[in-house]
Amino acid sequence: MPWRLARAMAAAATPLETISLPIGEAGGAVLAGPLHARADLPAFDAAAMDGYAVAGPGPWTITGRVMAGPSAPGEVGPGQAVEIGTGAPVPCGTEAVVPYESATRKGAWVRGPFEPGRHVRRRGEDCQRGTKVLPSGTVVTPVAQGLAASLGQDVLRVRRRPRVTVLVTGDELATSGLPGAGRVRDALGPLLPGLIAWAGGETGPPSRVADRGSLLATAIAAADEADVVVVCGSSSKGAADHLREVLGEAGAELLVESVACRPGHPQLLARLADGRLVVGLPGNPYAALVAALTLLVPALGGMTGRVDGHGEWVKLDTRVTAHPADTRIVAVRRAGAQMVPVGHDRPGLLWGAALADALAVVPPRWRGEEVELLSLPF
DSSP: OBHHHHHHHHHTOOOOOEEEEEGGGOTTOEESSOEEOSSOBSSSOEESSSEEEEOSSSOEEEEEEEOSSSOOOOBOOTTEEEEEOTTOBOOBTOOEEEEGGGOEEETTEEEOOOOTTTTEEOTTSSBOTTOEEEOTTOBOOHHHHHHHHHTTOSEEEEEOOOEEEEEEEOTTEEOSSSOOTTOEEOOHHHHHHHHHHHTTOEEOSOEEEOSOHHHHHHHHHHOTTOSEEEEESOOSSSTTOOHHHHHHHTTOEEEESOOBEESOOSOEEEEOTTSOEEEEEOSSHHHHHHHIIIIIHHHHHHHHTOOOOOOOEEEEOTTSOOOSSSEEEEEEEEETTEEEEOOOOOTTOOHHHHHOSEEEEEOTTOOSOOEEEEOOOO
16 A cells, blocks of 8 residues: 555544533543633733833822732822732823833832823734634644633633554563564664554553464454554564464454555554454564554554644755655655755664654655655654
8 A cells, every 4th residue: 555545544533522621631632622712811901010010101100019919909090100010000191101111219209201002002913702712623732732721711621632552572672771582672672662652542561472373363352452562573474474364363453464565564454343453563663663654653543633733844865765665754854945865774673763853755756856755753
């Protein structure tokens, strides 16, 4: 299947149910509907600077002081001034605030430039109650959490985070230290939890499964609370690759059988009879990263309703060689006005991806036109 079609198939995953979360717990989730302001911002006419709230041109007689907090601002009349703190409600009748640095005070009198409206934030000037400030599908970032709180929100309606179970297969994998003869260190177990969290899902520690079909079938069946089961290292058609056989015996619907991309060709996407998705990733680490960005990340985006911001399109060093039939996914970094390949991006090596700013999507028979960038998890 062509790379773009495979990604679109994954992104068509059914959105999960909507839940309510306190603002402090909603970070990383996705808004299930637009976010509206519950209050005007500012909520009252307020001073934008420390100084003197004045009415009419000076000089002014200082009649009081108002600081930020639940205090009554009172009134100010022509020729009068009230000392005021930033963010404090201005007295009724205030026409401007004269900052300390622009004012000259002598006893109970103060002089300074009078500019009507200057340094006064009027109620609703920044945002009015009922205004839509963020669309549905927005990721709740720390900034979005702060915005929601400032506009009077306590609880956010978001899509439930997809639950992901990761199964890492491979009798040859070692999980610590230097691997012995015939063994290799597992790179996907450490890589995938962070990638899944970055993409909006939640997961626990990966489970290890020996290279036997019966054990893989049991592990998939046991992951019955997951929305997505990720199987690493069993998606090809070798003697130790049992995923396709297990899915066939389970009556799963194969949505994506393989993807015409390099690396990462032997990846798959299937739907089990109970609705769970299964994503099969190659065992080679860089190939698995490419496959995860092709199928797993878009599937999680579809489940959470995350708005696809569409990748940045950029110029790519024309020395990159295109494949005649497959999409190439190339680790690149910025060099002035274009992207250049990092190198070190063979299927079994994450070195290039770790150095890269992004991955470039190089279509078949590419002839130098702009290419799309895939963001890397951070």
